[in-house]
Amino acid sequence: MANIRQFRILVMGRANAGKTTILQRVCNTTDNPEITDGKGNKVFIATEVEAKCFQRGHHNIEHELVFSSNPGFVFHDSCGFEAGSARQFDEMKNFVVDRAVTTSLKKRIHAIWFCIPMTDYHRTVTAAEQKFFNECDTGHVPVIVLLTKTDALHLAAMEELLDSGLDLGGAKQKAAEKERELLERWLAHIKGMLDKCKFPPKAYVSVQKMQEEGADCMALVQCTTNAVNEEGLQRLLISTQKSSIALCVEYAVRK
Structure with missing residues (x-):
């Protein structure tokens, strides 16, 4: 464990779920990540079409995404597969299974963030x-469901009121109070369905206002830390994240 210096996360979910924005906030940047093929070779975004594909989350799952503002995180981005082919699903499943148990500690994924946008x-x-939750056994790797783009509930709240x-x-x-009520209602609905699956998520968390610079990521990092439930990885994640000094202090006091 001492040889592992980067916390590796697979980010999943539908297209346009706000995945890249979340990664930018966690790493405290507005820049795009450097992309490599996993062997250290840079993957260049050379054309406007490639840039748009990147922004829409069209990535090779094997590619590694690292932000210069915080190279302690390595991300893998799985294409949204809600309308994808069986081949895309199988590629994702094979990646998850392989990276969950690989003997190369540096290549293992440590957590999975599964994004569900409230725009839908x-x-x-x-x-x-x-x-996914019925067929993909992630073993010891925890899956955390992220409810993203929760500001989309504002219109629904106003309509109800x-x-x-x-x-x-x-x-x-009363809009803010109604939004919280709707979020709790939909969270309960999602938990009720996914907890019945064969391989249910380990935890759930809502991430809010991620489109704003300086958005608070403490709840996400804390939820991930608790879900990992392995002290070495918890220390790695706490030391890697830079968004919350309070979280570092809390963890130090707790240990």
């Missing part, structure tokens, strides 16, 4: 999510 809250759990008879001013005053 009417279809929060699709057949693709159920397929206005439908209840409130005027626009009254609805605006």
